[in-house]
Amino acid sequence: xxxLITGGERSGKSSYAQNLALQLSNSPIYVATARKWDDDxxxxxxxxxxxxxxRWTNIENEKYLSEIDFSGxxxxxxxxxxxxxxxxxxxxxxVDLSLEEAKKxxxxxxxxxNVTLIIVTNEIGMGVHAQTHIGRKFTELQGWMNxxxxxxxxxxxxxVSGIPVKIKG
Numbered sequence: 001x002x003x004l005i006t007g008g009e010r011s012g013k014s015s016y017a018q019n020l021a022l023q024l025s026n027s028p029i030y031v032a033t034a035r036k037w038d039d040d041x042x043x044x045x046x047x048x049x050x051x052x053x054x055r056w057t058n059i060e061n062e063k064y065l066s067e068i069d070f071s072g073x074x075x076x077x078x079x080x081x082x083x084x085x086x087x088x089x090x091x092x093x094x095v096d097l098s099l100e101e102a103k104k105x106x107x108x109x110x111x112x113x114n115v116t117l118i119i120v121t122n123e124i125g126m127g128v129h130a131q132t133h134i135g136r137k138f139t140e141l142q143g144w145m146n147x148x149x150x151x152x153x154x155x156x157x158x159x160v161s162g163i164p165v166k167i168k169g
Contacts, residue, residue, distance in 0.1 A: 001115075001116045002154050003020060003154070004157070006146060006150075007158055008160075011159040015162075018052070022055065024118075025073070025074035030056045030058050030059070031075055033078065033082045035062045063087060066109060070112045071115060077117060077119045077120065080121035080122070084145055087102050099144055119153075121146055125139050125142065125143045
């Protein structure tokens with residue numbers, strides 16, 4: 001089962017996804033995809049880790065989700081945007097290569113036995129038009145990956161101001 005949770009920044013995606021994970025399992029996995037870019041971001045990561053209690057198994061993996069055994073588990077992946085950023089930066093802003101690699105990694109986990117995935121992503125294309133060429137390229141990458149994930153998902157929820165709106169499933 002694949003649940004995709006999407007929406008804008010601070011729309012309530014992560015809280016909704018964490019509550020869903022805890023409804024589905026007493027011991028879910030939390031997969032953090034963030035790369036520690038600077039001290040401020042590292043502090044943000046530390047704060048988020050402290051918000052999760054002992055029921056959670058926390059795994060940090062910034063790109064290669066295929067290294068994780070998800071079989072028979074409920075796993076929350078937070079978030080696709082930071083995960084894609086890592087591919088995009090490492091591939092020198094090559095959208096096609098980044099998309100290909102991310103799709104391959106996703107399919108490797110989606111095809112594992114008896115897995116429930118809860119995936120958090122962002123709708124960055126709904127906001128202000130990116131000012132830079134690289135920003136516009138990343139918006140394209142994010143949009144194409146979201147479309148791919150939506151096609152694979154059993155359920156898609158759009159978060160709007162803290163309210164979940166089911167758009168698929």
